[in-house]
Amino acid sequence: xxxxxxxxxxxxxxxxxxxxxxxxxxxxxxxxxxxxxxxxxxxxxxxxxxxxxxxxxxxxxxxxxxxxxxxxxxxxxxxxxxxxxxxxxxxxxxxxxxxxxxxxxxxxxxxxxxxxxxxxxxxxxxxxxxxxxxxxxxxxxxxxxxxxxxxxxxxxxxxxxxxxxxxxxxxxxxxxxxxxxxxxxxxxxxxxxxxxxxxxxxxxxxxxxxxxxxxxxxxxxxxxxxxxxxxxxxxxxxxxxxxxxxxxxxxxxxxxxxxxxxxxxxxxxxxxxxxxxxxxxxxxx
Numbered sequence: 563x564x565x566x567x568x569x570x571x572x573x574x575x576x577x578x579x580x581x582x583x584x585x586x587x588x589x590x591x592x593x594x595x596x597x598x599x600x601x602x603x604x605x606x607x608x609x610x611x612x613x614x615x616x617x618x619x620x621x622x623x624x625x626x627x628x629x630x631x632x633x634x635x636x637x638x639x640x641x642x643x644x645x646x647x648x649x650x651x652x653x654x655x656x657x658x659x660x661x662x663x664x665x666x667x668x669x670x671x672x673x674x675x676x677x678x679x680x681x682x683x684x685x686x687x688x689x690x691x692x693x694x695x696x697x698x699x700x701x702x703x704x705x706x707x708x709x710x711x712x713x714x715x716x717x718x719x720x721x722x723x724x725x726x727x728x729x730x731x732x733x734x735x736x737x738x739x740x741x742x743x744x745x746x747x748x749x750x751x752x753x754x755x756x757x758x759x760x761x762x763x764x765x766x767x768x769x770x771x772x773x774x775x776x777x778x779x780x781x782x783x784x785x786x787x788x789x790x791x792x793x794x795x796x797x798x799x800x801x802x803x804x805x806x807x808x809x810x811x812x813x814x815x816x817x818x819x820x821x822x823x824x825x826x827x828x829x830x831x832x833x834x835x836x837x838x839x840x841x842x843x844x845x846x847x
Contacts, residue, residue: 585671606676670835675790677757678750734782806840
């Protein structure tokens with residue numbers, strides 16, 4: 563595969579090696595992998611990009627067959643003038659747990675992924691580790707997705723997945739998730755504006771709408787909307803977040819929906835970014 567020359571996104575992106583790795587492979591996306599040279603290669607939609615940090619500067623390049631404008635990679639990585647103000651608005655001054663997490667993962671961002679992809683990936687996430695979800699996504703892309711360059715495929719569209727038999731999904735080791743993906747694909751193929759409408763709805767309405775889909779409970783809906791729907795007030799609660807909220811915030815015995823509600827109130831309109839800082843910190847010990 564032949565790449566374009568490396569281009570710089572500048573030293574002011576705020577990313578460190580640690581926060582870039584955590585942003586790309588810390589449970590938001592499952593479509594990035596570290597290369598032998600230490601760079602990161604990944605896809606979103608029909609885009610392919612390689613990233614690296616050199617002397618504090620974030621650099622990027624693409625395969626020569628796939629064009630990508632600088633503004634698109636900036637948008638995807640959420641590199642904009644609002645980031646510092648958003649971080650400053652979080653309640654880190656009165657919340658030492660959050661303050662510590664933000665210090666450890668300085669530069670961590672919420673990716674702006676396609677909602678269709680985040681919904682698909684998180685439908686596969688139940689009782690699965692990050693490496694297992696990555697394998698399911700990769701194998702599905704190789705089997706049913708468009709080939710972007712030789713050997714690298716995109717996640718298939720929901721219209722394409724609607725043409726795939728449930729048994730074929732089970733053959734990829736989906737397990738019980740196969741019926742949810744097949745049923746959701748059939749629903750979305752019949753309602754092509756479903757996800758577009760969700761993106762334009764307020765968070766609460768969009769969440770309720772996504773929960774209508776087979777297999778998309780509160781956590782899946784919140785993850786899909788936070789990482790793919792630009793709903794930064796979403797506060798997904800998985801076992802890691804439940805643990806930190808129990809151990810560090812005293813929420814022993816609280817239900818997952820109760821924790822999510824508290825998170826949105828306590829952390830404010832950008833609760834999802836706070837959630838990701840906490841998620842990264844608790845996983846890192």
